[in-house]
Structures are given as structure tokens and as C-alpha cells.
Amino acid sequence: MFAWHLISNFIQTLPLYIFTLSSNVNAATYKPVLPPSYPLAVRNPYLSAWMPGNQVANLPTATPQFWAGQNLSWSVLARVGGTTYKLFGAPASLTGSLEATLTTAEYTSTHSYFTLAAGAATFTLDFFSPVSPKNYLRQSLPFSYLTVSVSGAASHDIQIYSDIDESWTGQTGNTVGSYNSSFENGLSLFELFVKGAYLYSEIKDQALWGETVFASKPTSTSKLSSQAGTAASVRAQFAANGNLTGSTTFAEGNVVGLAHDLGSTSNSSVTFAVGYVREAAINYLGSARTGYYRASYPDAGTAVSHFLDDYASAYTESLVSDAALEQKAVATAGSNYSDILLLTTRQAYGGADVTIPNDTLNTSDIMIFLKEISSDGNVNTLDVIFPAFPIWYVMSPEYIKYQLEPILQYFETGRWTQPFCIHDIGTHYPNATGHDNQIEEDMPVEESGNIILLAYAYVQATEDLAWAQKYQSLFTKYANYLVTGGLDEPVQLATNDCCGPLANQTNLAIKAAIALNAYGKLFNATSYSETGLSFANELYNEGLGLDSARTHFKLQYGTNVTYGNDSDYAVVFNVYPDILFSLQTFPSSTYSMLASYYPTEQGRAGVPLDSRVDWSSTFWTNWAAAASPGTEDSTRDLFINDVWKYMTDGLNTPPFSDRWFAIQGSGGLNNGGSGDLIGGFDAWRNRPVVGGHFAVLALEGADQF
Known part of the structure; x- marks a missing residue:
């Protein structure tokens, strides 16, 4: 090394x-x-x-x-x-x-x-x-x-x-x-x-x-x-x-x-x-x-x-930063984890441009623009910034603020009029021109929760509450949307939009609960925290989001026939901020339950992200790893080792693709067919979302470099 x-x-x-x-x-x-x-x-x-x-x-x-x-x-x-x-x-x-x-x-x-x-x-x-x-x-x-x-x-x-x-x-x-x-x-x-x-x-x-x-x-x-x-x-x-x-x-x-x-x-x-x-x-x-x-x-x-x-x-x-990162990663979760983070760093930072106005060259007016590389090229997509944020939290918390600034300043123009938060500020990089026609890839609960949790992450890392207070009216608007829509979800998209829209997505409701609690703590607004805690109570304590045996969160919450399939599941990565920030929205038994359940869904090359798909995600499984406590960290290491094996199996050549086939689809290559290659990459390459690999290291604290 x-x-x-x-x-x-x-x-x-x-x-x-x-x-x-x-x-x-x-x-x-x-x-x-x-x-x-x-x-x-x-x-x-x-x-x-x-x-x-x-x-x-x-x-x-x-x-x-x-x-x-x-x-x-x-x-x-x-x-x-x-x-x-x-x-x-x-x-x-x-x-x-x-x-x-x-x-x-x-x-x-x-x-x-x-x-x-x-x-x-x-x-x-x-x-x-x-x-x-x-x-x-x-x-x-x-x-x-x-x-x-x-x-x-x-x-x-x-x-x-x-x-x-x-x-x-x-x-x-x-x-x-x-x-x-x-x-x-x-x-x-x-x-x-x-x-x-x-x-x-x-x-x-x-x-x-x-x-x-x-x-x-x-x-x-x-x-x-x-x-x-x-x-x-x-x-x-x-x-x-x-x-x-x-x-x-x-x-x-x-x-x-x-x-x-x-x-x-x-x-x-x-x-x-x-x-x-x-x-x-x-x-x-x-x-x-x-x-x-x-x-x-x-x-x-x-x-x-x-x-x-x-x-x-x-x-x-x-030389200093290379050695420090390797040392910290090995100490946190072992050499396989270090191998992943070392390959992640340039890719995550390489998705961004650090900018100032071209006319004034004013260095106090910084904005950072992030390209949704490979998937669709959107500009400052909130559900790209959000999964990537652990690397910024660990290495450069100011990046979180500077990526949110273009979005928040656009909101202040009044040109975005929807009650929920926008998905991105430009259909294709480098044109960050907003969506004045209100037409975009709507993810109402997803992005409303993301922007609040990102603001909370920045303030936790920097103690710069004044910045959050400057935009408090905007954060309040999206918190209010979560109050009414966070546990009564019509059909909508979430971050893994390729899976298609669903109503009553448990992972989204978890995000809403934690984001409301974070908003309440950020602005000393206890009623919002109480609402978030009430969502969590329904989902977990009262079993609304659980299977009948209370072993895992279902893909969709509810008790009727449509939402009552016990075998459906999701890797509920959205619980991670609750642990990272010690918000205690959900009781500790929630995380023990998940840590016990995930290994039961382990396939030949990983845990599929949910019961609808045969692929897994490198960054979301790292989030799940960080939210999987245990005396021997066995579930954490399971997720990390799955990503490491995918990274080293010799089947792939794209720049660190973040999605791979974890189980056999119909007619897969491993069975002589023409379909999925187990351990092979499914889609995407070089995306900055791999910053989410830093989720486990982020548990050691903010601004470590």
C-alpha cells in the first residue's frame, strides 16, 4: 500500500x-x-x-x-x-x-x-x-x-x-x-x-x-x-x-x-x-x-x-490525503473498503465544476454544478447530490452548500411554483436553466426530503445555521409538503426511477419521517419532529410498513391486498441519515431487524435493491451497510464485500459503474442464455453518486480531511 x-x-x-x-x-x-x-x-x-x-x-x-x-x-x-x-x-x-x-x-x-x-x-x-x-x-x-x-x-x-x-x-x-x-x-x-x-x-x-x-x-x-x-x-x-x-x-x-x-x-x-x-x-x-x-x-x-x-x-x-484516506478506511471497515474508496474519490469529484460568475469573477459567489453523468445528464439533480453527499460530508462539507445554492437561488426567483421540491435545475448539462414550464421528472417526496436532509447535513458538519436560516422559508415549504404527502403518497417516482412509479413506497415514507424530524431539530420546530416521529411510529411500531412477521420493511406500506405482499421488500437505504445524525426517528431495534434480514436476500453476487429487480447498487448498499449495526459488523461487511467482489471480478471495464446484476434473470449468460451476466454491470458509468461509498466512513465524523 x-x-x-x-x-x-x-x-x-x-x-x-x-x-x-x-x-x-x-x-x-x-x-x-x-x-x-x-x-x-x-x-x-x-x-x-x-x-x-x-x-x-x-x-x-x-x-x-x-x-x-x-x-x-x-x-x-x-x-x-x-x-x-x-x-x-x-x-x-x-x-x-x-x-x-x-x-x-x-x-x-x-x-x-x-x-x-x-x-x-x-x-x-x-x-x-x-x-x-x-x-x-x-x-x-x-x-x-x-x-x-x-x-x-x-x-x-x-x-x-x-x-x-x-x-x-x-x-x-x-x-x-x-x-x-x-x-x-x-x-x-x-x-x-x-x-x-x-x-x-x-x-x-x-x-x-x-x-x-x-x-x-x-x-x-x-x-x-x-x-x-x-x-x-x-x-x-x-x-x-x-x-x-x-x-x-x-x-x-x-x-x-x-x-x-x-x-x-x-x-x-x-x-x-x-x-x-x-x-x-x-x-x-x-x-x-x-x-x-x-x-x-x-x-x-x-x-x-x-x-x-x-x-x-x-x-x-x-501524498498526505492518499495515505490518510487509506488509513482511515482500513481502520473503519477493512482493506476491501479502502480499495473501494480509493477508486471512488476522483470519480466523485470529477463530476463537478467549481464556478464563479464569468462577468465579475467574484470569488465570494461560488456555485458548484454536478452533472448526472451517464444516466441523463441533468444538472444538480437532488437525488444525485443526496446519495453522493457522504463524500462531501467527510472531505468538504462546503460542497453541499455550494451545490444547493443554484437550486435555492432559482427558487427565490419565484419561477418554480410547485408545492414540492424540484428534481434538477436543467435537463442537460451545462444548461442550468431551470424548469419554468413546471415540466420535469417529478419526485415530490424524494426531492422534498432530500433538500431538507442535505441542508441538515451541511449545518451538522459546519455549524453554519445562519445559512439554513437564510433559506428557512423554502425549507419550510417543502417540510409542509411532507407533512401532508409524506405518509399519504399517490403514485410517484423515487430516486431509482428506472423501477417505475409506485404509491405508498415505504422507503419514501421513511425519508419523509426522518426529514421532518431533521427539519424540526434544525429550526427548533417541535411540531414537525413530532409529525416525523408519528410517521415512524406507524411504519415500525404499529407495523404499517412491515411484513406480518415483522422481519423487514415491505416495498409498499399498507394492509390491503395491493400493499400487503409480505415477500416484497426494499433495501431501505433512507434510514441511513437517522443513524448518521443520531436523530432517533426510528428505534434502534429497527436497524437490528434490517441487519438480520438483508442477508436472507443475498443472491449470487449481492442483495437486489428491491424485490422488483435483479440488480444492486454500489452506493445504496453502502448506505445500507452503514445502517446495519452488529457486534461483528457482519451485514455491513456483507454489503461492502459484495461491492468489492463486483469491482474486482474481472467482468467489467466501465469507469466504476454503480449498478450490477446480483441474481440470475431469465436466460442469463451464466446459464447459457443471452440475458444478465451475474456480477456484470447493468448500466451507468462514471457517475458521481459513488460518493455514497463514503457512508460508513462518514459515521466517524464530518470534515475529516
């Missing part, structure tokens, strides 16, 4: 990072596990590059992908004493080159490291996407690092090369490029643009209106050269000569390459930056918002130059 001694050695080794190699160079070692996909450059919804796990063994010729599955061209080559080695993403046909051999692959919460043997030298590729949740400047910079380090070269001449192409712009054959080297400190900067792109336009979830950035600076011991041209010619130039021609005129279909000549060296490293810049990043109610960083660095050149100069500080921060 990641060692604390690296921190003390940091000054001597910066920026070199060297792994201890496996004794068997023909078989790679995967630390802590081989995941479905490795995060490479994951910073926001439009800068999100991954390497499928099933390609990593052949890393020198593997193909990275945008989160949605589009191939990205990103190559890394190195010369050792005149011999060219393919390290990453290079074509198999590169004449006269050899493939390096992968020896170690490792991920932490902010780094993906790959170590390769290349003749006399060992190279480490460090794909580093900072997670700096309390440093809004650093977190908002839309760039990611690739550091290539060499060791053991026995004073051979070393040259290192990398290139990208227009696949990063979302277009083929419709891209223009520019090159600039007129900056201080030797910055070489390529920028690629889509010709005639419309503002805020996308294609297959890749942004079109911004600019792809590829840059580097020479080190004190390297000479940096640049070239644009056909992939074959630029790579051949480097392979033959170890440098580039300096011809930087870009044409459609070209690559843009940067090469460092390190001369004779045994140990050294160079760093590249890749990014995607959008000056107008978000359309909020018709006004543009931009990245927080632009208040200090208003153009791509100054921003990426600062980003490269900030490497040492960002790297030091990452």
Missing part, C-alpha cells in the same frame, strides 16, 4: 517517483487490486479519461477512453540509449520500436501509477488528478498531470515523448489548432478547437465549445521540443532522433507532440499537462459562469503555466 515514508523522502526525490518492481517482470502486480478501469485524467465532466482494466497488461499499445467509451489518442514513448520503447497508447506498427513490459499498476485516491521495464531503464507513468476539496483554485483548474519518471538507466541518454490528437475535442476532421511558446519558464502549449462549435454544445457527452490543452515545461536538465503533424511522421521523428522538428502548424487529423531530451541520466522525470478549458463553463439561468481559477488565471496559458508550477504543492498534498 501507499507508504508514509514517501512523504519524508519527497523533497529528495521530487518529482521522481520510483516503485519497487515485482521480482517477476513477466507478470504485472496490481495494487491494491485490478479495477474495472483506471482513472487517468479525471477532473470534471469533460476532462475524464480512463484506461479499461482489461487493457492494462498490454499498456504500451492500449487505448485510453473518454468516460462514455470513445477512444482517445494519447501516446507515450521513450528512448533509452537510442532504442525507442512504447510505454503507453502507442501503435503496434511503430517501426523500429520495442514494447516495454508492465511490472506494476497501482491506484490511490489521486494517482494511477504504471511501472514498466524498458531495457536498462525503468519508467513510471504517474497519471495524477488532484483532489483538493478545500482549495477551490487548485480543484477548479481543468487540467491533469502525467509525470514520466526514469530510474536505473545507468547513465544512458534518455528522451521522453507524449502526444494527443483531436479525439479529445469530440470531433474528427473538424479541428483547428494553435501553438504558443512565448511564455516565461519555457512553456510549450498546444490548443485544439472545434471549428464553429456552438456555445454549450456536446456530442456524446464530450464538450465541443471549449479547447483541448496539451502543455509542458522544460526541467533544469531537459530540452523541450514540439511538433504537429501526422501521427506516423511525428512519432517516427522522435523514434529516429529523440527530438521534434519544431514545425507546429496543425492540420486536421494531426497529433500534437512534446518531447523532452534529458541527456545522460540515471534518475529524472518530466511532467505534461492535459486539459479542457471552457471560459463560459455553465449556463446558469441565462448567465455564464466560469471556473473559479479564472479569477487568478484568466486565460489557458497562464492557467496551465500555474498548474505546472503548482505540481510540487499539489503532489505533497496528494
Whole structure:
């Protein structure tokens, strides 16, 4: 695992990072596990590059992908004493080159490291996407690092090369490029643009209106050269000569390459930056918002130059946070839990943009926008923020407030007139334009409960009651809706909308009860708490929501034929805030009952989320794990281990999909049919809802980093 001694050695080794190699160079070692996909450059919804796990063994010729599955061209080559080695993403046909051999692959919460043997030298590729949740400047910079380090070269001449192409712009054959080297400190900067792109336009979830950035600076011991041209010619130039021609005129279909000549060296490293810049990043109610960083660095050149100069500080921060997260996760729930959280962190933060107004660049006016990645692209969906909130609660509670601000400020305009809370503030990212026509994906109880519980979470973590009081009239409006509609539910959708609408959903009624109690405690309004407690009393003590044997909560509450099916159940994850905040809406025996029941529904690869479906959810089962007390934590560990097995079973390659098949559907692949693959992913990829994996760690307290 990641060692604390690296921190003390940091000054001597910066920026070199060297792994201890496996004794068997023909078989790679995967630390802590081989995941479905490795995060490479994951910073926001439009800068999100991954390497499928099933390609990593052949890393020198593997193909990275945008989160949605589009191939990205990103190559890394190195010369050792005149011999060219393919390290990453290079074509198999590169004449006269050899493939390096992968020896170690490792991920932490902010780094993906790959170590390769290349003749006399060992190279480490460090794909580093900072997670700096309390440093809004650093977190908002839309760039990611690739550091290539060499060791053991026995004073051979070393040259290192990398290139990208227009696949990063979302277009083929419709891209223009520019090159600039007129900056201080030797910055070489390529920028690629889509010709005639419309503002805020996308294609297959890749942004079109911004600019792809590829840059580097020479080190004190390297000479940096640049070239644009056909992939074959630029790579051949480097392979033959170890440098580039300096011809930087870009044409459609070209690559843009940067090469460092390190001369004779045994140990050294160079760093590249890749990014995607959008000056107008978000359309909020018709006004543009931009990245927080632009208040200090208003153009791509100054921003990426600062980003490269900030490497040492960002790297030091990452070593501390990586080690601390691993240590806390292992201590809380074991190494399997740690493996999950380390793979979760970049994905959760990579779904968000930290913004300020584009006109004033006022850094006191912060809003964070979260994309409902993969499912439908909505903006600041409350039932995406809600399941993700444990990671914000643990690492950056202010994120909760800043994600709610765009919603609450929209409400204050009076343009949303429904008595219940809105589902999202924009049908598709980055257009946060509200729903003035009142047409959206209504989830009345779901979202009314979510917004209250999120506000409560923020205040609990920060003690900033003044913020909640500023919007108290809005929270009161939605609490009043829950009073009348929380235990008398007409047919409606809940967060797992793919399951379809139902009336009298027990999980929703539980949410209403806890949210009303939270509202009452937040604003010292005892009547609301009493109403919430009365809901809980009916559902549990009086048995309204229970099966006749009182072993579990039914999918739907009620005693008539329609709602009386004892075999129907739901994983009632909505009880989790009651435990997290010690609200005591439900008695402790509720949670003991659930902890005893869930294992009885364990299938071949997990507990299905409810009796209607054959799939499970990584984040909701982590919520259920956190709400499953026991002297030996057996049910908690059951849920965690189900997610870990899914993450490591080798059947999946998408960026941490949060939904997988837990039991056999009809005609499933495991039985020779064409249906579900047990242990395989069902849907979705790269969604920020995986922040819910932090639910168990959140029980240890807020703001832990």
C-alpha cells in the first residue's frame, strides 16, 4: 500500500517517483487490486479519461477512453540509449520500436501509477488528478498531470515523448489548432478547437465549445521540443532522433507532440499537462459562469503555466490525503473498503465544476454544478447530490452548500411554483436553466426530503445555521409538503426511477419521517419532529410498513391486498441519515431487524435493491451497510464485500459503474442464455453518486480531511 515514508523522502526525490518492481517482470502486480478501469485524467465532466482494466497488461499499445467509451489518442514513448520503447497508447506498427513490459499498476485516491521495464531503464507513468476539496483554485483548474519518471538507466541518454490528437475535442476532421511558446519558464502549449462549435454544445457527452490543452515545461536538465503533424511522421521523428522538428502548424487529423531530451541520466522525470478549458463553463439561468481559477488565471496559458508550477504543492498534498484516506478506511471497515474508496474519490469529484460568475469573477459567489453523468445528464439533480453527499460530508462539507445554492437561488426567483421540491435545475448539462414550464421528472417526496436532509447535513458538519436560516422559508415549504404527502403518497417516482412509479413506497415514507424530524431539530420546530416521529411510529411500531412477521420493511406500506405482499421488500437505504445524525426517528431495534434480514436476500453476487429487480447498487448498499449495526459488523461487511467482489471480478471495464446484476434473470449468460451476466454491470458509468461509498466512513465524523 501507499507508504508514509514517501512523504519524508519527497523533497529528495521530487518529482521522481520510483516503485519497487515485482521480482517477476513477466507478470504485472496490481495494487491494491485490478479495477474495472483506471482513472487517468479525471477532473470534471469533460476532462475524464480512463484506461479499461482489461487493457492494462498490454499498456504500451492500449487505448485510453473518454468516460462514455470513445477512444482517445494519447501516446507515450521513450528512448533509452537510442532504442525507442512504447510505454503507453502507442501503435503496434511503430517501426523500429520495442514494447516495454508492465511490472506494476497501482491506484490511490489521486494517482494511477504504471511501472514498466524498458531495457536498462525503468519508467513510471504517474497519471495524477488532484483532489483538493478545500482549495477551490487548485480543484477548479481543468487540467491533469502525467509525470514520466526514469530510474536505473545507468547513465544512458534518455528522451521522453507524449502526444494527443483531436479525439479529445469530440470531433474528427473538424479541428483547428494553435501553438504558443512565448511564455516565461519555457512553456510549450498546444490548443485544439472545434471549428464553429456552438456555445454549450456536446456530442456524446464530450464538450465541443471549449479547447483541448496539451502543455509542458522544460526541467533544469531537459530540452523541450514540439511538433504537429501526422501521427506516423511525428512519432517516427522522435523514434529516429529523440527530438521534434519544431514545425507546429496543425492540420486536421494531426497529433500534437512534446518531447523532452534529458541527456545522460540515471534518475529524472518530466511532467505534461492535459486539459479542457471552457471560459463560459455553465449556463446558469441565462448567465455564464466560469471556473473559479479564472479569477487568478484568466486565460489557458497562464492557467496551465500555474498548474505546472503548482505540481510540487499539489503532489505533497496528494501524498498526505492518499495515505490518510487509506488509513482511515482500513481502520473503519477493512482493506476491501479502502480499495473501494480509493477508486471512488476522483470519480466523485470529477463530476463537478467549481464556478464563479464569468462577468465579475467574484470569488465570494461560488456555485458548484454536478452533472448526472451517464444516466441523463441533468444538472444538480437532488437525488444525485443526496446519495453522493457522504463524500462531501467527510472531505468538504462546503460542497453541499455550494451545490444547493443554484437550486435555492432559482427558487427565490419565484419561477418554480410547485408545492414540492424540484428534481434538477436543467435537463442537460451545462444548461442550468431551470424548469419554468413546471415540466420535469417529478419526485415530490424524494426531492422534498432530500433538500431538507442535505441542508441538515451541511449545518451538522459546519455549524453554519445562519445559512439554513437564510433559506428557512423554502425549507419550510417543502417540510409542509411532507407533512401532508409524506405518509399519504399517490403514485410517484423515487430516486431509482428506472423501477417505475409506485404509491405508498415505504422507503419514501421513511425519508419523509426522518426529514421532518431533521427539519424540526434544525429550526427548533417541535411540531414537525413530532409529525416525523408519528410517521415512524406507524411504519415500525404499529407495523404499517412491515411484513406480518415483522422481519423487514415491505416495498409498499399498507394492509390491503395491493400493499400487503409480505415477500416484497426494499433495501431501505433512507434510514441511513437517522443513524448518521443520531436523530432517533426510528428505534434502534429497527436497524437490528434490517441487519438480520438483508442477508436472507443475498443472491449470487449481492442483495437486489428491491424485490422488483435483479440488480444492486454500489452506493445504496453502502448506505445500507452503514445502517446495519452488529457486534461483528457482519451485514455491513456483507454489503461492502459484495461491492468489492463486483469491482474486482474481472467482468467489467466501465469507469466504476454503480449498478450490477446480483441474481440470475431469465436466460442469463451464466446459464447459457443471452440475458444478465451475474456480477456484470447493468448500466451507468462514471457517475458521481459513488460518493455514497463514503457512508460508513462518514459515521466517524464530518470534515475529516
